[in-house]
Amino acid sequence: MERHLEIIGEALNRILKREPSFEDRVKNAKSIIGLRNQIIHAYDNISDENIWSILINHLPKLKNEINRLLEL
Structure with missing residues (x-):
């Protein structure tokens, strides 16, 4: 399970590097x-x-936050 948390954190880190304003959404x-x-x-x-x-x-x-973002 820890590996899954690592992947989530890494994905979010990469998203924020490309789109810093995304931090306000999560x-x-x-x-x-x-x-x-x-x-x-x-x-x-x-x-x-x-x-x-x-x-x-x-x-x-x-x-839930991610699902809401995907609906946008």
Whole structure:
């Protein structure tokens, strides 16, 4: 599951490099990219509990935001 979060963070990072104004459309865009960096570089050794919390609490919200953007 961590690999999926890395991919999401990397994709968002690339989108923001091409279109910086996109950051206003995705809540916590910088935090998502920061999580990607933490996972890849093992900063502070993210716990399984933190990953689980992100998956349960934040990923559904991000999915809704993306679905709304796709409808535009």
